[in-house]
Amino acid sequence: MNSKDETLSIFALGGLNEVGKNMYCIQYANDIIVIDCGNKFPDESLLGIDLIIPDVTFLEENKENVKALIVTHGHEDHIGGIPYLLKKLNIPVFATRFTLGLIELKLEEHKLLRETKLIEIDSDAKLTIGEIIVEFFKVNHSIPDCLGVLFRTPQGNIVHTGDFKFDLTPVNEQYSDIHKMARIGAEGVLLLLSESTNAERPGGTPSEKMVGEQVMEAFIKADQKVILSTFASNINRVQQVVDAARRTNRKLALLGRSMINVVEVAIERGYLHVPEGMIIEAHEINELPPEQVAILCTGSQGEPLAALSRLSTGNFRGVEVLAGDTVILAAGPIPGNEKAVSKIVDRLFALGAHVIYGSGKGMHVSGHGYQEDLKLMLTLMKPKYFIPIHGEYRMLHQHRLLA
Numbered sequence: 001m002n003s004k005d006e007t008l009s010i011f012a013l014g015g016l017n018e019v020g021k022n023m024y025c026i027q028y029a030n031d032i033i034v035i036d037c038g039n040k041f042p043d044e045s046l047l048g049i050d051l052i053i054p055d056v057t058f059l060e061e062n063k064e065n066v067k068a069l070i071v072t073h074g075h076e077d078h079i080g081g082i083p084y085l086l087k088k089l090n091i092p093v094f095a096t097r098f099t100l101g102l103i104e105l106k107l108e109e110h111k112l113l114r115e116t117k118l119i120e121i122d123s124d125a126k127l128t129i130g131e132i133i134v135e136f137f138k139v140n141h142s143i144p145d146c147l148g149v150l151f152r153t154p155q156g157n158i159v160h161t162g163d164f165k166f167d168l169t170p171v172n173e174q175y176s177d178i179h180k181m182a183r184i185g186a187e188g189v190l191l192l193l194s195e196s197t198n199a200e201r202p203g204g205t206p207s208e209k210m211v212g213e214q215v216m217e218a219f220i221k222a223d224q225k226v227i228l229s230t231f232a233s234n235i236n237r238v239q240q241v242v243d244a245a246r247r248t249n250r251k252l253a254l255l256g257r258s259m260i261n262v263v264e265v266a267i268e269r270g271y272l273h274v275p276e277g278m279i280i281e282a283h284e285i286n287e288l289p290p291e292q293v294a295i296l297c298t299g300s301q302g303e304p305l306a307a308l309s310r311l312s313t314g315n316f317r318g319v320e321v322l323a324g325d326t327v328i329l330a331a332g333p334i335p336g337n338e339k340a341v342s343k344i345v346d347r348l349f350a351l352g353a354h355v356i357y358g359s360g361k362g363m364h365v366s367g368h369g370y371q372e373d374l375k376l377m378l379t380l381m382k383p384k385y386f387i388p389i390h391g392e393y394r395m396l397h398q399h400r401l402l403a
């Protein structure tokens with residue numbers, strides 16, 4: 001053995017200046033810890049490609065040094081590549097209870113569930129991996145149970161924020177650990193890696209509670225069916241839809257496989273509270289008066305095979321959008337999806353539906369911090385060095401200027 005290597009390195013295997021397929025690694029001496037392993041969906045310039053995943057050749061070549069995968073939260077751009085990584089390296093996966101639920105769905109699909117070591121953690125966990133001690137803090141985002149990560153290394157403390165915003169009135173009382181972040185900052189942070197998705201947007205991110213108020217108002221006004229489409233993983237938003245349905249005496253049908261799967265995980269693990277008997281099957285919709293029905297469906301990004309698109313073309317067996325129904329698009333289109341979404345909106349209007357869509361209607365807020373949120377993180381952490389991550393190049397650049 002040669003003398004001990006004390007080099008500390010951080011590398012991005014998913015590409016630094018790209019949104020999607022997030023994957024970062026921290027190495028100290030002979031220990032490598034992987035943070036997240038996402039995928040990215042191809043755009044129309046990549047015909048014939050199903051999925052883009054990080055290149056893990058380096059990790060394969062250093063197999064014996066890779067000790068753990070830590071997952072900050074359950075979005076596809078952070079977990080979508082995990083099955084492909086695990087097929088090459090069987091390493092233990094650390095994540096919170098809800099995140100693990102979503103990872104398990106994926107591993108089941110790839111028949112990897114049995115041989116994978118999944119370890120549930122919460123924000124109080126403390127892991128020792130080689131000479132690195134790993135701790136966590138809760139952050140707000142658009143999915144429950146998100147973590148930021150602190151790595152204590154012999155060279156200094158490194159913080160990875162995960163995806164975050166600051167929500168001072170979070171749904172289901174899921175407060176972020178601002179006090180803990182301040183303590184970490186006071187102790188000293190050598191390097192901060194912070195997400196940059198909304199670094200171009202001035203101000204602070206609005207609270208998820210705002211969406212709940214708008215949804216409630218729309219439900220109260222509606223005198224027929226209400227159909228709402230959002231990201232299945234945004235369980236806090238789903239909770240607010242459930243609350244609005246309860247208040248207006250509606251039963252709730254779930255359309256779309258991912259909606260059904262994710263809601264099931266959320267109920268089972270205690271992240272979503274649905275009154276007994278509220279959820280009905282799609283075929284029961286027509287047995288009820290329309291003012292007693294709400295539908296929660298996938299397809300808010302205009303995906304042609306998802307429920308909302310099929311409803312708009314009259315191709316969802318047994319469920320119809322009728323004149324006078326209310327359709328709510330409670331999600332902002334991801335750049336590139338605008339055209340597909342506006343086609344659906346057109347078709348829904350043609351069916352005579354009352355469609356609530358677009359920004360400014362309060363039916364969507366971002367899960368990523370705006371400039372004031374990013375500044376607050378920088379202020380709390382007071383890092384010596386800073387690397388903006390998670391964003392297109394211009395966003396990383398803006399984040400750097402803010403810092």
Ligand SMILES: [Zn+2]
Nearest residue numbers: 073075141163
């Ligand atoms: Zn995310």
Ligand SMILES: [Zn+2]
Nearest residue numbers: 075077078163
């Ligand atoms: Zn992300």
